[in-house]
Amino acid sequence: MPVLSYIQAVTQALKEEMQRDEKVFILGEDVGKRGGVFRATDGLYDEFGEDRVLDTPLAESAIAGVGIGAAMYGMRPVAEMQFADFIMPAVNQIISEAAKIRYRSNNDWSAPITIRAPYGGGVHGALYHSQSVEALFANQPGLKIVMPSTPYDVKGLLKASIRDNDPVLFFEHKRAYRLIKGEVPSEDYTLPIGKADVKREGSDITVITYGLCVHFALQAAEKLAEEGIDAHILDLRTVYPLDQEAIIEAASKTGKVLLVTEDNKEGGIISEVSAIISENCLFDLDAPVKRLAGPDVPSMPYAPTMEKYFMMNPDKVEKAMRDLAEF
Amino acid sequence: MGLEKINMPQLGESVTEGTISTWLVQPGDQVNKYDPIAEVMTDKVNAEVPSSFTGVIKELVANEGDTIEVGDLMCYVEVEGAGSAEEKPEPPVEKSEPGKQESSSSEAPKQEKPKQEKSGKKRYSPAVMTLAQEHDIDLNLVEGSGRGGRITRKDLEKIIESGEVPKPAESKEQPAQKTEPTQPSTPQAAEANVQTGEGDIEIPVTGVRKAIAANMVKSKTEIPHAWMMVEVDVTNLVNLRNAKKNQFKKQEGYSLTYFAFFVKAVAQALKEYPQLNSTWAGDKIIQRKAINLNIAVAKEDELFVPVIRDADEKSIKGIAKDITTLATKARDGKLTSKDMEGGTFTVNNTGSFGSVQSMGVINHPQAAILQVESIVKKPVFQDGMFGARDMVNLCLSLDHRVLDGLVAGNFLARVKEILEKMSEENTSIY
Numbered sequence: 001m002p003v004l005s006y007i008q009a010v011t012q013a014l015k016e017e018m019q020r021d022e023k024v025f026i027l028g029e030d031v032g033k034r035g036g037v038f039r040a041t042d043g044l045y046d047e048f049g050e051d052r053v054l055d056t057p058l059a060e061s062a063i064a065g066v067g068i069g070a071a072m073y074g075m076r077p078v079a080e081m082q083f084a085d086f087i088m089p090a091v092n093q094i095i096s097e098a099a100k101i102r103y104r105s106n107n108d109w110s111a112p113i114t115i116r117a118p119y120g121g122g123v124h125g126a127l128y129h130s131q132s133v134e135a136l137f138a139n140q141p142g143l144k145i146v147m148p149s150t151p152y153d154v155k156g157l158l159k160a161s162i163r164d165n166d167p168v169l170f171f172e173h174k175r176a177y178r179l180i181k182g183e184v185p186s187e188d189y190t191l192p193i194g195k196a197d198v199k200r201e202g203s204d205i206t207v208i209t210y211g212l213c214v215h216f217a218l219q220a221a222e223k224l225a226e227e228g229i230d231a232h233i234l235d236l237r238t239v240y241p242l243d244q245e246a247i248i249e250a251a252s253k254t255g256k257v258l259l260v261t262e263d264n265k266e267g268g269i270i271s272e273v274s275a276i277i278s279e280n281c282l283f284d285l286d287a288p289v290k291r292l293a294g295p296d297v298p299s300m301p302y303a304p305t306m307e308k309y310f311m312m313n314p315d316k317v318e319k320a321m322r323d324l325a326e327f
Numbered sequence: 328m329g330l331e332k333i334n335m336p337q338l339g340e341s342v343t344e345g346t347i348s349t350w351l352v353q354p355g356d357q358v359n360k361y362d363p364i365a366e367v368m369t370d371k372v373n374a375e376v377p378s379s380f381t382g383v384i385k386e387l388v389a390n391e392g393d394t395i396e397v398g399d400l401m402c403y404v405e406v407e408g409a410g411s412a413e414e415k416p417e418p419p420v421e422k423s424e425p426g427k428q429e430s431s432s433s434e435a436p437k438q439e440k441p442k443q444e445k446s447g448k449k450r451y452s453p454a455v456m457t458l459a460q461e462h463d464i465d466l467n468l469v470e471g472s473g474r475g476g477r478i479t480r481k482d483l484e485k486i487i488e489s490g491e492v493p494k495p496a497e498s499k500e501q502p503a504q505k506t507e508p509t510q511p512s513t514p515q516a517a518e519a520n521v522q523t524g525e526g527d528i529e530i531p532v533t534g535v536r537k538a539i540a541a542n543m544v545k546s547k548t549e550i551p552h553a554w555m556m557v558e559v560d561v562t563n564l565v566n567l568r569n570a571k572k573n574q575f576k577k578q579e580g581y582s583l584t585y586f587a588f589f590v591k592a593v594a595q596a597l598k599e600y601p602q603l604n605s606t607w608a609g610d611k612i613i614q615r616k617a618i619n620l621n622i623a624v625a626k627e628d629e630l631f632v633p634v635i636r637d638a639d640e641k642s643i644k645g646i647a648k649d650i651t652t653l654a655t656k657a658r659d660g661k662l663t664s665k666d667m668e669g670g671t672f673t674v675n676n677t678g679s680f681g682s683v684q685s686m687g688v689i690n691h692p693q694a695a696i697l698q699v700e701s702i703v704k705k706p707v708f709q710d711g712m713f714g715a716r717d718m719v720n721l722c723l724s725l726d727h728r729v730l731d732g733l734v735a736g737n738f739l740a741r742v743k744e745i746l747e748k749m750s751e752e753n754t755s756i757y
Contacts, residue, residue: 007341038341123340178369179343204481255454255480286454286480327474 004184007177009151010040010116013158014078016188018048021076024162027054027063028080028116037082038118038177064090064115068098068167071113076162084119084171085131098167099142114161118174119147120212120262121300122311125174130300130307132263137169138240138272144168144193145240149214151182153237156191164193173212180215194238196246202232205325206250208273209260210236213312217260220318229325239269244276251277255286256324262312265293287327292320329410331380333364333402335395342369346394347401351375356384358404365401382406447475454480458487468493535629546691550607553727554686555735556720559743560709561702563750564588565717570751579644583756586622586676587647589699589721592745593674594618594638594646600738604671606692607728621670621690622650624657631657632673632690633666643756674699678719687724694729697742698722 004012018024025048026041032055035042045053056063060081067077081087087094098111121130134145146161146168148154154172161168199214200221207217214235221231234250236242251257257277259270274289292312294300300310335345345367352364363375364384385403389395448471451459455478459466464483471478486492523529532540568585575583597604597618605614618639621632633653635646656662673690678701687696700720707716721742725735748754 118341123342124337125340129340174341175343177341255452283453283457284480286452327477327479 001183001185003181004151004155005178006151006154006172006180006182007038007040009154009182009184010158010172010177011042011044012184013155013162014041015044015047017076017078017159017162018044018052020188021162022052023074024076024078025052025054025070026078026080027056027067029056029058029063029082031055031080036080038174040080040116040118040172040177060086060088060090061093064093064098064113067113067115068093068101068111071098071111071167072101072109076112076114078114078116078162081115081117083125083129083174084117084133085128087115087117087133090115091136094137094143094167094169095140099140101142102166103142110165111167112165114158114164114168114170116158116170116172118177119171120173120175121307122175122212122262122313124302124304124307125300126302126307127299129174132171132261132294134169134171134239135263135268138269140240142166143240144238145171146193146238147171147173147211148237149173149176149199149211149235150180151184153191153197153235155184156189157193157237159188160190160193163190168193171211176212176215180212191237194241194243196243196250197235197237198233198246198250199235200231200233202230202254204230204232204254205256205258205321206232206234206254207258207260207317207321208234208236208247208250208270210239210269211262213260213262213317216312216314216317217321219314220321223314223318224321224325227322229322231321231325236269236273242269242272242276244280247273247276248280251281251289252284255281255284256327257285257287257289258292258317258320258324259289260292260312260317260320262294264296265291266296268293287324290320290324292317328405329408330385331382331404331406331410332400333376333379333404335367335397335399335401336376337397338367338369338374339372342372342397344394344396345369345374347389347391348373350387350391352378352384352387354384354386358382358384376401378404380404380406447471447473447477450475450477452477452480455483458483462487462492463494465493535631539630542691543688546688550689550691551727552686552689553725553730553732553735554722555725555732555739556684556722557739557743559719559721559746560707560716561585561719561746561749562717563748564746565702567749567751567754571756575644575756579648581648581651583643583647584650585702586674586679586699587643587650588749589676589746590620590622590635590638590646590650590674591641591643592742592749593672593697594620594641595745596738596741597672598639599741600734602730602734603695603725603738605694605729606671607694607726608692612694612729615671617669617671619669619671621673621693622653623673623675624654626657626660631662631667632670633657633662634668634670636669643754673697677722678702684720685722687722689724689726693726695723695725695735698724 030037031041032045032053063079067079070077098113102110119132137143137145146157148157158170161170200218209217217233221233224231232250232253234246259273261268261270270291277289294310301307338345347365348368349366352358358364358378360381361377364378365376367374367376382404385405387402388400466478469478469482472482473479572583601614604618605612617637620635620638622635624631635649638646672693673696675687675696675698677685677698681701683700685698687698689696702717702719704715705718706713723735723739
């Protein structure tokens with residue numbers, strides 16, 4: 001099976017979907033001739049032409065708005081926000097229009113748009129290039145938020161997102177783009193949106209996380225295995241709506257749960273996960289549900305020391321996992 | 328000469344590794360800070376890596392064509408002064424010894440661990456409680472492997488798996504506690520239960536202290552105490568006393584205290600309200616004719632209540648003299664039992680140690696005790712305007728068997744009236 005980087009899996013999924021369905025088209029800033037600032041759409045302009053890979057003005061509300069309109073007319077747009085941080089001008093389009101159109105029109109209309117955006121820090125990107133924005137959208141019924149961790153999941157879930165009949169926010173960790181590599185089947189496949197995935201079986205502690213932090217947890221788990229601590233790791237993959245069944249099962253399995261995100265702590269995705277666990281798993285819990293997250297400060301700082309302090313890393317995860325195991 | 332490392336720098340957002348395409352230096356080359364030392368290729372950019380130091384290239388760790396993660400070592404540079412990378416061959420990271428515990432799950436409880444803290448022993452998680460109930464496990468008999476000796480869910484799961492469940496019936500600790508005979512709750516038993524810690528000082532209770540304790544317990548347990556308080560404006564009294572005190576001291580040789588005025592007023596009011604000057608005697612109440620007022624005099628850890636005899640027959644000067652004499656005797660340890668006998672009512676000068684409100688314990692077998700508190704200057708609303716007045720609280724504890732609120736209230740009101748009327752114009756000290 002070929003080994004692809006995270007971003008190559010993005011490109012491959014886009015390419016295959018555009019080949020499969022001519023209604024699929026891409027729009028965004030620098031996605032055409034340049035192939036995207038991260039090169040996610042590299043080569044697609046040459047293969048599919050300017051009508052299907054559209055370079056847009058620097059106007060995110062327009063990117064989302066045009067995409068939503070096209071989606072309502074039967075197209076399958078894949079809009080790219082150059083950085084997740086830039087999605088803010090498009091929030092009204094996404095929340096007020098895309099998320100609600102099926103409900104508002106009594107099922108007459110729908111907006112099957114996929115909005116891709118690179119999120120996350122650890123790349124010296126500072127304020128406008130490091131944020132995690134998933135929590136902002138994670139209480140909008142009608143939206144789905146997918147945040148894959150591996151190239152395999154990227155391909156299967158991006159294809160599923162494009163084929164989904166409702167709007168999907170597809171957040172890709174920009175540091176994972178070239179850091180994470182993995183085997184990806186060449187053939188066509190999709191993975192179910194809304195399903196979490198056990199990335200490691202274990203019996204001592206449960207780590208529930210998503211995105212790049214899944215890899216931090218896996219690395220930490222390997223180290224802890226040498227000390228006899230056996231970690232169970234659940235990758236949420238879809239952070240909204242959450243896979244409650246998988247969360248309850250994973251939490252109940254060990255009764256000691258660590259939740260990890262690089263987003264700010266308060267009001268994040270993992271806070272909701274924590275609520276699900278406390279609602280359902282009281283009599284299986286053997287320790288307080290722990291959250292490991294970024295500090296509640298406005299943004300990822302630029303200074304490397306400060307960024308390191310803010311950013312999640314395998315050492316922080318390992319420390320928290322050991323602490324919980326010893327409880 | 329010191330040694331410094333040069334690591335793969337971050338060459339752009341999302342770039343996590345770089346491939347060295349060409350080394351631009353060789354070991355032994357002199358480089359200046361910021362001189363390019365290598366060309367590095369990433370899938371995003373091609374760039375030159377600058378030297379972070381001025382010095383001589385010592386060793387190229389990475390070869391051309393190697394792909395190196397951001398932050399990993401590329402080469403060593405020898406620099407002037409002490410470097411930060413002296414320990415070049417990094418010591419092999421020792422695996423932490425807990426690794427050896429691996430897969431010894433069944434022996435876990437038998438591991439000889441040093442005596443540890445047991446603070447977590449009795450903290451049970453919901454999961455532990457649930458398992459203990461479902462499998463009828465006596466948690467007192469389970470050795471916890473968690474922090475502070477906490478019993479973990481895993482500890483119980485291991486026990487359940489092993490089938491050796493400690494049942495409550497086999498408990499060895501509990502009977503030991505239950506065999507202790509339950510003692511009657513006498514005061515002695517209570518005292519016996521007081522534990523002393525290191526550094527505590529034991530003081531044997533003897534003499535006066537013992538008598539005080541016995542009297543207080545008798546008074547508080549036997550007499551149903553009720554309590555009330557009035558506020559008295561003694562501005563005129565203060566003026567009076569201030570006007571006289573220096574001359575008095577000069578003439579008489581002792582101080583003219585406020586307390587003498589209060590005792591005088593109380594004696595006068597008691598004459599009018601003899602109910603207060605009485606004793607509970609089971610099937611009867613005895614009203615005393617004599618007005619013998621106990622005053623409380625404290626001496627270090629002792630408390631005496633000597634008596635001012637026939638206070639109603641004495642002038643303010645006479646009372647002041649008695650107070651001085653008794654206080655001096657108390658301080659010198661020269662009080663005789665005769666000085667203490669025959670009290671019918673007690674006046675306590677709590678104001679002398681700054682109290683503004685207190686609940687006295689009645690001097691058994693009397694019917695009441697009056698506490699004279701501190702005189703405090705206060706803004707008082709009077710005649711349609713505020714004025715600075717000298718105010719004092721009088722607190723009365725009364726035996727509710729003998730007295731009711733009405734008579735006690737009338738008595739206090741009378742004391743108040745007498746005190747408020749004391750002024751230079753109408754009060755003689757002699």
